Amino acid sequence: MDERVATALGRAFPGRSIDRTFGVGPSWNGANETVGVAFADGERAFCKVAVDDDGTRIARELAVLRYLDAERSVAGPAVVAGDPNASVPYLVTAPAPGRELLGVWEDAGEERRKALLRRVGATLAALHATRFAAHGEIVGSDADGGLDLDRAPWPDVLRATVERTREIGTSERLADHYDAVFDCVEANRERLAGAPAALLHGDVAMPNLFAVDDGGSGTDGGPHGIVPIDWELAHVGDPARDLVRAEDQLLNGFDSRGPERYADAFYNGYRDRAGGLPPGFAERRPVYGVIRMLGRSGFIDQWVPYLDEPLESLVERADAELRARLDAV
Numbered sequence: 214m215d216e217r218v219a220t221a222l223g224r225a226f227p228g229r230s231i232d233r234t235f236g237v238g239p240s241w242n243g244a245n246e247t248v249g250v251a252f253a254d255g256e257r258a259f260c261k262v263a264v265d266d267d268g269t270r271i272a273r274e275l276a277v278l279r280y281l282d283a284e285r286s287v288a289g290p291a292v293v294a295g296d297p298n299a300s301v302p303y304l305v306t307a308p309a310p311g312r313e314l315l316g317v318w319e320d321a322g323e324e325r326r327k328a329l330l331r332r333v334g335a336t337l338a339a340l341h342a343t344r345f346a347a348h349g350e351i352v353g354s355d356a357d358g359g360l361d362l363d364r365a366p367w368p369d370v371l372r373a374t375v376e377r378t379r380e381i382g383t384s385e386r387l388a389d390h391y392d393a394v395f396d397c398v399e400a401n402r403e404r405l406a407g408a409p410a411a412l413l414h415g416d417v418a419m420p421n422l423f424a425v426d427d428g429g430s431g432t433d434g435g436p437h438g439i440v441p442i443d444w445e446l447a448h449v450g451d452p453a454r455d456l457v458r459a460e461d462q463l464l465n466g467f468d469s470r471g472p473e474r475y476a477d478a479f480y481n482g483y484r485d486r487a488g489g490l491p492p493g494f495a496e497r498r499p500v501y502g503v504i505r506m507l508g509r510s511g512f513i514d515q516w517v518p519y520l521d522e523p524l525e526s527l528v529e530r531a532d533a534e535l536r537a538r539l540d541a542v
Contacts, residue, residue: 218248221262221303225294230254238420241512244381245270245445250305258293261304261445268302269352270445271295275304276354276361277412277444283358287340288440297353309440311425318419327478330463333422334482336439337459341411341452342487348410349449360412362449367410368402370450374415375504377446382511386528390510390535397503397542405500408451409491415446417459437486452491456483457501467509467520467527468534499542506535 214222214234222231230253237249237259247261263271275297281289288310295304314333318326348370349362365373372395379391398405414421423440460479464471484490509516510531517524 215246215248215262217262217264217301218246218260220301221260221299222250222305224296224299224301225260225303225305226252234260241383241515242381242445243383257308258305259290259308261306263297263302266300266302268297268299271302271304272297272353273351273447274443274445276351277447278306279354279358280360280412284343286342287336289444290440290442306442309423309442311423311438311440313420314422314424314439315419317424327475329424330475330478331482331485332424332437332439333417333459333463334479334484335437335486336441337414337417337452337455338483338486339437340414341455341491343411345410345412345449347449348408348451351448360449366406367408367450368398368405370448371398371405371454371504374446374448374450375507378507378511382507384510384512384514386513386524387510387531390506390531393535393539394504394507397500397539401500401542404497405451408453408493408497410449411452411455411491413448413450413452413455414441414444415448415455415458416443416462417441417455418462451493451497451501453494453497454501454504456480456491456494457498458505461502461505461508467516468530499538503535503538503542506531506538510535 218234232251232253235249235251237247244264245261246264247259250258250260275292275295278289278292281287290306290309293305293307314329318329321329347364348367349364350370350373351360352363353361355361375394421441421443425438425440460476464475513527513531516527520527
């Protein structure tokens with residue numbers, strides 16, 4: 214057991230016997246470490262610790278999970294224990310109900326996959342349904358159990374989230390891409406300024422989604438049977454940004470788009486629940502497409518084993534794709 218994890222678990226569960234910890238799969242986020250915990254009594258949980266002693270991300274996720282537990286528009290994993298101010302900031306959550314969406318997807322046929330994507334779209338629509346008075350970074354919980362925000366204009370919040378991406382990125386090989394993204398945001402401030410404000414998950418990838426049932430019934434899975442986990446990148450911003458990122462993470466490749474029928478299912482699920490896409494979606498979508506390139510360029514070394522291609526080749530492809538997206542803006 215890692216020393217930091219052992220310190221966090223000792224603080225969270227003094228005197229409770231732990232049988233073992235276990236890995237939870239690869240992560241591209243170097244700022245936190247997450248392990249599974251098997252207690253001697255047979256119960257299980259998941260413990261996330263801040264590697265750099267910065268409890269900001271832990272505080273953010275803890276606040277969002279408590280907010281979701283009170284609001285219940287979208288379900289999240291139950292909080293077992295957490296302290297963002299501890300010497301080793303930590304968050305312990307219960308296992309999410311259901312099965313990881315990635316596993317369900319791999320076993321599913323065409324119609325089942327489209328149904329799953331419609332449910333994900335509906336879940337995001339439910340999350341975005343509550344609008345906030347201002348955009349901002351989530352810094353904790355307020356006195357009423359809501360979200361305490363460091364308020365700022367949306368372009369500034371967007372820049373802050375890009376800075377967070379840089380903090381957790383694993384490669385500076387394409388550091389100039391961050392400068393290009395910042396320039397794009399600044400050049401499009403007026404286009405971005407009128408965006409609505411909603412709670413965004415910020416990392417809607419299949420490993421962060423659990424499918425509980427066929428949707429529509431159980432409170433544990435929310436109204437659509439999808440439970441998102443890993444809320445540390447959440448913020449209050451433009452729901453269009455969440456949608457663009459979700460489509461990209463769920464369906465797209467390094468520099469290719471996924472099947473249009475799957476994207477249609479995802480967006481139709483959102484429309485069915487929300488009555489339409491967020492206002493201004495088409496206008497702001499290209500800007501968010503530029504920002505999504507940082508999921509490639511900021512982690513370019515991580516893509517090499519997945520694509521079985523030399524780093525320099527991926528660098529050339531990423532440069533070309535960024536230029537194309539900037540031209541689209």
